[in-house]
Amino acid sequence: MLRAIFYKEWLKLRLFWGLAVVVHIALIGYLLLSLRSTLLASGVVETWATMIGRDILMINQLTYLPLITGVCLALCQWLPEMQAKRIRLTLHLPIDNQLSIGAMLGCSIIGLCLLFGLDAVLLAGFGQVWLPRELVWRTFLTCLPWYLGGLIGYNIVSWWILEPQWKIRCVDILIGAPLVALCFLTTQPACYIQMFPWLIGLLLCTACLPLYSIYRFKLGKQ
């Protein structure tokens, strides 16, 4: 039965996933090419010195891409379900409601992790050709909160869309927006090292919020 849920999600979101992979590869490709052109123009030593001395990693264009991806995914996944309250079709299936909605959320989170993993592999794989390992690691630590922000953003927007009452939706946004903003407080390289456990905790907590909205939907809140 879960395979059928995954099948439905694939049919609904395959265009989104195709587009998202293209956009991510294009942006990472652009970042790597611009890094290469800088290395060629300024020389390797000069560029490394700038990156370490001035704390510039040349990946700032990547900052909001994971968040935009997460938000767009939530919109593409849940808006069709809330249109004409189509989610009732899923809730009427002879399978536990929390399990079916959890599977829908789970396959999107796994999809996002794979997509973000692809970004990490491309950045680390090609970055290692031109940069020392320490700088690649520093780049990874700088990006990580943005990617966590993408996942948290997905959870928050899913929570917001699935909430059946507009009044509570406004409250959701007031709570959710600062939580997402926590991941984007600074673009200074590797500033978030101390905060990672908290951000991961926040991610796990926000993952339960869409299930709470479904619980409220089942109570008949309108």
Place this chain on the structure above:
Amino acid sequence: MQKYYNFWTYTIPKNWEIAFFTCICAIFFVPLHSILKYTMLTNLIEYDHVTHYYGKRLIYQDLSFSVPRGRILGLLGKNGTGKTTTINILSGFIQPHAGTCRLLGYDTRTMPSKERARIGLLLEGHVQYPFMTIAQIERFYAPFFPKWNKEAYYELMRLLKVKDYQILSQMSNGQRSQVALGLLMAQDPELLILDDFSLGLDPGYRRLFVEYLRDFCKRGEKTVFLTSHIIQDLERLVDDCIIMDYGKILKQCPVSELITPEKTLEDTFIDLTGKY
């Protein structure tokens, strides 16, 4: 040495005997209990003294009715009298403020999820997944329902002359209604709940829908609870009828009692509820 009959050895069961008989009783009793419970269940829907509010607005108070096994019951009422609310409470999407609602003997609030396979639900406007094709939607639903009958679905699709690769969003409202009906027939549920099945259908598709549904229900002794705002359709389809007004039931009886040579069901409906 003479053996004496020892009362305690032969009459008091040993531990393994107790365990054995307990197991036998459990193995036979549990399914037997379920079978008896189901066969003795005469009302597949029991709506018992239900009161519901939206915020502070009372929709209805102390509403009760039941749908016996094998009957087709139509709920008639003006807009805003609580027909869709009733469907939503029956489907478990709304919890009433007071009273209980039982489907197939289970309280809708605590009904085991697998029992939903025995209930077919048609949402208002024949809502389905518009991004799926005829074949994909059948493939999606099939694993959920143990009695899934693929042939019943494709038979109806052949009648409509639609292709397997046609996407639902590119189909007419009438065709989509038949897809929803085909899925219900493939599911082969014991109880069908249909919310305003005639919404958006032209007379031809309404007739096709009603005839197919009627044949399907009579063949399989299905129990149906439906709402519609087109009274002529109900005349041809339902056995019993509930006429509802704001907050109360005006009449509940077999349709045959409401139709006379002088009066149609629509005339009776207007007499009871008023013109406007």
